[in-house]
Structures are given as structure tokens and as C-alpha cells.
Amino acid sequence: xxxRGKQLNGSAAEVEAAFYDALNRADVEALMLLWADDDEIxxxxxxxxxxxxxAAIQASWEAILERGGLQMRPSQLxxxxxxxxxxxxxxEGITAGASEPAxxxxxxxxxxxxxxxxxxxxxxxxxxxxxxSGQHPPSSLH
Amino acid sequence: xxxRGKQLNGSAAEVEAAFYDALNRADVEALMLLWADDDEIxxxxxxxxxxxxxAAIQASWEAILERGGLQMRPSQLxxxxxxxxxxxxxxEGITAGASEPAxxxxxxxxxxxxxxxxxxxxxxxxxxxxxxSGQHPPSSLH
Numbered sequence: 001x002x003x004r005g006k007q008l009n010g011s012a013a014e015v016e017a018a019f020y021d022a023l024n025r026a027d028v029e030a031l032m033l034l035w036a037d038d039d040e041i042x043x044x045x046x047x048x049x050x051x052x053x054x055a056a057i058q059a060s061w062e063a064i065l066e067r068g069g070l071q072m073r074p075s076q077l078x079x080x081x082x083x084x085x086x087x088x089x090x091x092e093g094i095t096a097g098a099s100e101p102a103x104x105x106x107x108x109x110x111x112x113x114x115x116x117x118x119x120x121x122x123x124x125x126x127x128x129x130x131x132x133s134g135q136h137p138p139s140s141l142h
Numbered sequence: 143x144x145x146r147g148k149q150l151n152g153s154a155a156e157v158e159a160a161f162y163d164a165l166n167r168a169d170v171e172a173l174m175l176l177w178a179d180d181d182e183i184x185x186x187x188x189x190x191x192x193x194x195x196x197a198a199i200q201a202s203w204e205a206i207l208e209r210g211g212l213q214m215r216p217s218q219l220x221x222x223x224x225x226x227x228x229x230x231x232x233x234e235g236i237t238a239g240a241s242e243p244a245x246x247x248x249x250x251x252x253x254x255x256x257x258x259x260x261x262x263x264x265x266x267x268x269x270x271x272x273x274x275s276g277q278h279p280p281s282s283l284h
Contacts, residue, residue: 038222040220042220042231042249044249044267046267047269048269048270049269049271049274050231050269050274052220078182078184080180080251080253080263082253082254084225084226085224085226085229087227087229089192089263091192105191105192105265107249107251107263109249109251111222111224120222121229123247123265123267124267125188125189125265125267125268127189128190128191129191132191132192
């Protein structure tokens with residue numbers, strides 16, 4: 001279980017679960033606490049520019065979550081990790097109605113910082129076609 | 143200098159330079175040698191699906207490079223790294239004429255493997271607007 005407060009002692013997977021939980025709850029404050037306390041953090045929303053640093057990233061989430069949570073669940077996670085970093089690639093469903101079938105692909109990178117595991121990169125793009133069928137369980141195969 | 147052969151003793155930055163060099167030369171063989179010798183490698187081309195593993199990734203590059211090299215240079219690199227992994231975020235120019243101004247954003251992840259530094263993830267998306275002006279030198283600030 002993740003402890004409360006700024007010290008996150010959970011794994012990268014727990015930080016990711018908290019990340020999508022915060023998106024679902026439209027809780028920008030909780031969301032931003034999951035990012036590394038470092039200027040060199042980056043976020044690319046679907047079709048968007050590269051956002052750099054806490055202020056730009058927080059402002060983007062405030063705009064996205066203004067109308068409420070995203071009701072988004074990551075699935076088909078693959079994880080590549082070592083002692084200090086973890087790279088997750090996940091499929092994100094699209095809840096809003098799109099004109100053509102599409103799904104989102106996210107790369108989430110976590111680093112172990114003095115404050116615990118934190119997100120340093122969230123890069124999402126739109127892929128054509130419906131959600132790929134899950135050939136694998138929605139958990140890490142590593 | 144990077145040594146020849148499968149043993150790459152260069153840094154992640156040198157692997158990245160070799161990656162874009164191989165793209166420019168349309169050298170798929172050289173390109174694929176830069177990826178980790180692991181099934182868990184992933185590639186997302188602009189607007190494309192998530193490709194998983196050497197066979198799918200190699201086939202995609204063969205199709206993309208069929209007509210020649212991309213004449214692409216990464217710029218505005220930021221690098222977050224530790225002893226075992228490096229996450230690069232770069233702006234890739236678009237050489238082909240697009241209907242509206244756009245640029246590409248790439249997240250490139252490298253891991254230190256028994257064979258040396260290798261790419262494990264290449265995720266690219268299209269961003270609106272022209273290439274952002276380079277407020278920073280085209281090299282790592284770390």
C-alpha cells in the first residue's frame with residue numbers, strides 16, 4: 001500500500017495505479033505529487049506538444065480534467081525495469097466517442113528518486129483501430 | 143567512438159546518434175542492431191499501433207525506409223538517466239511536406255544490457271505547429 005504524503009514508498013506499478021486513479025478522480029494535486037521533484041519532467045498528450053516542467057504539465061492536466069475524471073484504465077501493460085527505473089507501455093481506452101475507432105498508447109517512465117518512485121515522462125499518442133485484443137493479462141509479464 | 147560489431151560500448155547518446163544515422167542511411171540492419179536483444183522492445187510510429195518485438199519492429203522500418211532514408215536530425219534533446227537507463231526526449235523534424243505545420247516528438251529509452259547500451263523503446267507522435275524554436279542547445283542539459 002502506498003503511504004500518504006510526499007514520500008512514496010510504493011513500486012513504480014503502485015505509482016502508476018495512483019496516477020490513473022488520480023486521472024479518474026480528476027485530482028490534479030494528487031496527480032502532480034506522483035511526478036519527480038525535478039525540472040526535467042516531460043508530458044506529451046495525444047497530438048499535443050512537448051510539455052516541460054511542473055507548471056506546464058500541471059496546467060495541461062487542469063485543462064483536461066476541468067470537466068471531470070477520464071474514466072480511463074490502463075491495460076496490456078508491459079514493463080521493462082531495472083533497480084532505478086521502469087518503463088511501462090500501456091493501452092489506454094478512449095471513453096469519449098471518436099469519429100473513427102481509435103485507442104491511446106502511453107509510455108510512462110518512472111525513476112527511483114530520493115523521495116521514492118516518481119513519474120518522469122508520460123507520452124501518449126493516438127493509434128488507429130479499436131483497442132487491440134488483449135492477448136496478455138493486464139499485468140506485467142516481467 | 144562506437145566499436146564495430148554487436149558489442150556496443152558507446153553511451154546511450156552514441157547509440158542514439160547511430161540510430162538516426164541508420165535512419166538517414168535507410169540501413170535497417172544497422173538500425174536493428176541498436177535495439178536490445180530482448181523480446182520486450184516496443185516501437186510506436188507517428189499515429190501507429192504499438193509494435194512489439196524485433197520481427198514487427200524490423201518489418202515496420204523496412205516499409206518506412208523502402209523509399210530511402212528519412213533525412214531526420216533530432217534536436218532539443220533532454221536526457222534523464224541513471225547508471226542503467228537513459229530516457230531521451232527529442233524533437234524530430236519532418237522532411238516530407240505536410241498539409242499543416244507539424245513536428246514529431248520522440249521518446250527514446252535506452253537500457254544498459256550485457257551487450258552494452260541498447261534501445262528498448264521508440265515512441266513518436268505528431269505535434270501541431272512548426273518546429274518549436276530551440277530555447278536550449280541541441281544537447282543534454284544534464
